[in-house]
Amino acid sequence: MNRNKTRVIELKNRPCVLSSASAVxxxxxxxxxxxxxxxxxxxxxxxxxxxxxxxxxxxxxxxMCAIEKSSVTIDELDMIFAGDLLxxxxxxxxxxxxxxxxxxxxxGACSTMAYSLALSALLVDGGYCNYIAAATxxxxxxxxxxxxxxxxxxxxxxxSSQRTVTGAGAFIIGNNKKPDIAVxxxxxxxVVDLGVTDTANMGAAMAPAAAESISEFLSxxxxxxxxxxxxxxxxxxxxxxxxxxxxxxxxxxxxxSPVHNDCGLMIYDMDAKGINSGGSGCGCSACVTASYIMSKxxxxxxxxxxxxxxxxxxxxxxxxxxxxxxxxxHIVEFIKCGG
Amino acid sequence: xxxxYSVNKYSEKVKKATPPSVTVKNCIAAFLxxxxxxxxxxxxxxxxxxxxxxxxARTYVSxxxxxxxxALTGLGIYDKLAYVAGAGLSVPISGFANSxxxxxxxxxxxxxxxxxxxxxxxxxxxxxxxxxxxxxxYGMIYYFFIMGQ
Numbered sequence: 001m002n003r004n005k006t007r008v009i010e011l012k013n014r015p016c017v018l019s020s021a022s023a024v025x026x027x028x029x030x031x032x033x034x035x036x037x038x039x040x041x042x043x044x045x046x047x048x049x050x051x052x053x054x055x056x057x058x059x060x061x062x063x064m065c066a067i068e069k070s071s072v073t074i075d076e077l078d079m080i081f082a083g084d085l086l087x088x089x090x091x092x093x094x095x096x097x098x099x100x101x102x103x104x105x106x107x108g109a110c111s112t113m114a115y116s117l118a119l120s121a122l123l124v125d126g127g128y129c130n131y132i133a134a135a136t137x138x139x140x141x142x143x144x145x146x147x148x149x150x151x152x153x154x155x156x157x158x159x160s161s162q163r164t165v166t167g168a169g170a171f172i173i174g175n176n177k178k179p180d181i182a183v184x185x186x187x188x189x190x191v192v193d194l195g196v197t198d199t200a201n202m203g204a205a206m207a208p209a210a211a212e213s214i215s216e217f218l219s220x221x222x223x224x225x226x227x228x229x230x231x232x233x234x235x236x237x238x239x240x241x242x243x244x245x246x247x248x249x250x251x252x253x254x255x256x257s258p259v260h261n262d263c264g265l266m267i268y269d270m271d272a273k274g275i276n277s278g279g280s281g282c283g284c285s286a287c288v289t290a291s292y293i294m295s296k297x298x299x300x301x302x303x304x305x306x307x308x309x310x311x312x313x314x315x316x317x318x319x320x321x322x323x324x325x326x327x328x329x330h331i332v333e334f335i336k337c338g339g
Numbered sequence: 340x341x342x343x344y345s346v347n348k349y350s351e352k353v354k355k356a357t358p359p360s361v362t363v364k365n366c367i368a369a370f371l372x373x374x375x376x377x378x379x380x381x382x383x384x385x386x387x388x389x390x391x392x393x394x395x396a397r398t399y400v401s402x403x404x405x406x407x408x409x410a411l412t413g414l415g416i417y418d419k420l421a422y423v424a425g426a427g428l429s430v431p432i433s434g435f436a437n438s439x440x441x442x443x444x445x446x447x448x449x450x451x452x453x454x455x456x457x458x459x460x461x462x463x464x465x466x467x468x469x470x471x472x473x474x475x476x477y478g479m480i481y482y483f484f485i486m487g488q
Contacts, residue, residue: 020394049448050448051448130357145445149440149441149462150442150444150445150446150462151438151440151444151445152412152413152415152417152418152437152440152444152445153371153418153440153441153442153462154412154418154420154421154422154424154428154429154434154437154441155420155421155422155429156365156422156425157420157422158359159357159358159359159360159361160357160358192343194343194344194349194350195346195347195349195350196349196350196353198357201353201357204356204357208343208344208349212341212343213342215341218342219341238360239356239357242356243352243353243356246352246356247344247352251341251342252341273422274422288371303345
């Protein structure tokens with residue numbers, strides 16, 4: 001294999017975003033992006049008996065809403081890619097179990113939205129599928145239960161910790177002769193682990209992976225940060241974002257801060273109690289991109305976006321065994337084509 | 340050219356970039372709220388002492404604190420208080436009661452036996468195991484070296 005060959009994949013046939021939708025819980029709906037979400041719940045139980053079922057319901061709601069907004073019927077969908085944070089990726093598989101459509105359950109921690117989008121775009125670009133849905137979700141309560149403590153357990157959080165977003169986002173990717181928003185390039189990230197063991201500092205665990213993927217993307221495509229309207233990282237939070245910008249600046253002498261933003265910093269009011277370093281979870285980048293970013297691209301306010309979703313591939317078991325947290329960052333480039 | 344940091348160099352960088360816990364504020368909150376809880380307990384003790392001997396009165400105080408904590412945990416109030424109070428509520432017996440009640444509630448969805456009952460001690464188990472072990476050890480030392488004299 002030629003080592004100098006660029007790993008950035010250019011999608012010549014321009015698979016496009018036919019529609020996108022988001023479903024969120026209370027804290028997200030009352031946050032700064034509240035107006036942009038499609039489905040908002042005033043109760044984090046989402047009308048279900050358990051947190052796990054509630055998360056699955058969120059994902060299904062986002063998915064069905066995205067299908068409804070597109071001109072595609074559910075029978076025309078060739079495939080669904082979905083992922084979440086829960087063991088065995090149950091939110092996705094339970095959400096689609098009655099849909100009778102080919103399914104790929106993905107795990108990339110909080111990077112899953114870009115991961116599923118990239119795979120969908122590739123299959124459409126290659127002509128293997130006409131329409132694919134990509135969806136991811138997370139739920140504060142189910143994540144706390146699996147990764148941390150019971151909800152009612154009284155404990156304090158460190159300032160570097162992040163709050164898992166209760167939300168889901170879904171995209172319908174398809175081929176369209178006259179695309180409005182297209183997926184033009186993708187880059188699958190490498191696993192990077194620089195020895196961060198603090199599970200309350202996921203941003204720091206993910207920052208090196210994000211810095212590496214973004215730097216590789218920029219250098220492979222011969223572009224500068226100014227060429228983009230927005231470089232959007234997944235959920236690095238406050239600590240991770242500043243680390244990531246620092247690393248890129250130190251290593252490549254490139255300052256991405258003028259065009260950089262982070263979904264984890266956008267979804268909540270950062271001064272609110274319990275938010276600390278920002279939002280996180282698969283649902284964070286999913287519902288921010290599926291709602292706010294897509295609507296800004298539709299109106300033409302932003303025309304070129306690097307969506308770099310970051311994931312901390314953390315396992316509670318391995319963390320207890322003293323292992324560090326590997327990070328990953330997948331990148332999808334969105335461009336506005338139509339007028 | 341992009342070069343990956345060494346683990347050591349990066350850990351120094353992370354240390355610098357990560358804001359420290361607000362120790363002073365947390366300590367003051369813990370001192371004040373924990374202190375108030377102690378005052379409340381002493382008041383209860385004085386009240387109950389009129390009706391029971393000292394050992395029983397102290398046991399009743401602990402039981403009352405456990406019941407109050409369990410109720411506040413069930414109502415979803417305790418975790419909000421503890422977020423502010425920190426060690427002020429987690430070190431006294433209220434912290435122990437909360438650590439038993441909260442998983443019991445959380446895992447009720449997985450059934451009464453394999454959910455509530457089995458997971459009930461998932462946090463408190465460590466305290467029970469090491470608390471009992473140390474108490475036994477102390478008992479043995481006391482029995483052989485102090486009582487035996």
